[in-house]
Amino acid sequence: MNKFARKNFKIFFKSKGEPMLWLTGGGLVISLLMITLLLLLVLKNGMGNYWPGGIVYFKLKNGEAIMGEITKTEYYKLPDDKINTLNDEDKKRVLKNNGKEKRFLVRVGNFELSNKHFEWVSLHEISKQDYPAEAIVLERLEWGRFYGFPKEFIVDGRPVASDLKGILKNYDRYHNDVRKLWRKKVSIEKGEIGKLNHKIEKERLKLKEAKLELEKAYLSKNNEKINEAERRYKKISLEFEEFNKLTKNEYDKLINEINKLKANYEKYGIKFLTADGKEKEVKLYEIVRGYTANTLSFGNKMGIYLNRWIEFLTDEPREANSEGGVFPAIFGTVVMTVLMSLFVVPFGVVAAIYMKEYAKSGKIISILRIAINNLAGVPSIVYGVFGLGFFAYTLGASIDQLFYAAKLPNPTFGTGGILWSSxxxxxLTLPVVIVSTEEAINAVPNSLREGSYACGATKWQTVRHIVLPRAMPGIMTGFILAMSRGAGEVAPLMLVGAVKLAPEMPVDSIYPFVHLERSFMHLGFHIYDLGFQSQNSDAAIPMVYTTTLLLIGIVVLLNVVAIYIRNRLRKKFIGSVF
Known part of the structure; x- marks a missing residue:
């Protein structure tokens, strides 16, 4: 290419800009493709997690028997010395596949008997493969899944049915009623006994407060204060003794009711025979769900699939979060996001209004804007360290000293909780709201402000009635961005309140109903816990995808609601530009 041609090419490139058009368009396509592939991966693995599979029975050449669900199939390179030990048929098949052998990852369950949840089985190890119609899979409260052949249905220690049809008939007859009794027992333990324990703790703290006041009176050496504190302490001590007598009777009644319920539901059970010939009795109340996997119709499978999703969305987790539901995590995520929004939006909007409408432009405001923009780039874990050090250990500890001294050394606000997390x-999200609000206020035409001033309006009246309503769509944009980021953050929450399993939710039926000091479960932390801290990683992987899908869905839902509100505001003030 000569000098003239190169010059013409440069002129063409600068004037037309088509290569840049292709480059930017290609970047957009690649970005959209990556997002689409990510969503498809999460959808595929998340939606398919709860579809019931069949039960396979493997008889191995070494005499062992394995039964369970095949969760994964893959090929792996078999060592040459291992290939030489195979029989002619297996050796021929492996060599035909370039030395690769097929193997299955089988979910064998029965952890209390086998001490393992999954097991790899290679094709050359199998002598017989079958899908027995009488094989049953159980989802249990503890120990994970169970695979076996039903042998006897037991009532009060006596077998009442020993054939498959009779066992399944009795299972259908008693299971729902037994589970209702068990749920009633759990409801009494968590509800009535929980409230009773809360009352006892409240009275105990009242007595301890009186004791602390008495100790302070002794230190003051003021006889009048000492006598008053002694009278109060004796009075509260007598009240506490009377209260203990009353609550003991109430507590004993509840324990008796629980024991009666236990006696009614613990007498039902099913004796099973595992693939390797071991016997195991499973109590009926322990069975969350049981079915003959190899005889299910499409309708039965769909029913189990939907039932598992309902359980996932409405129930509490079990088996170290690898099974059951995530309702506490859903609730905690939504409550924390709402609280965060209530804090960040007012402060962010007020700060932006002051900097844009009231503060004079100068070095201080310029430095402040640079600092706010830089705050958006600070790693989130730094905010977590600040929240733990300042909110929990400094501010929270001071609150405990002032208002919850009777509970010390056990912290109330002096540790992680949903308030400090929010x-x-x-x-963390304050810079996003401030910048978005400033841009929205900037977009309001000055002519509207001048018209307002010309009509005699004050600065605040102009901001309130002219600027803010027309900037509201832009403010909502900042709110949406802040909410999206806040709902997905995990690193700071690990330090200031999110836990693996929360015994109590931040909102319940016990006064004052909203408990800002409590720790909480969060979907983002739940995903981290399943992915990196689960003892049963193979079973946790599908739950990771399902929980990720749910978190994406919740964030999208919150955004859709906020976008709907923003669009309504935009239509109201169609002249606004932001």
């Missing part, structure tokens, strides 16, 4: 994430 405030920490509010700080």
């Amino acid at each position: 405030l920490t994430l509010a700080l």
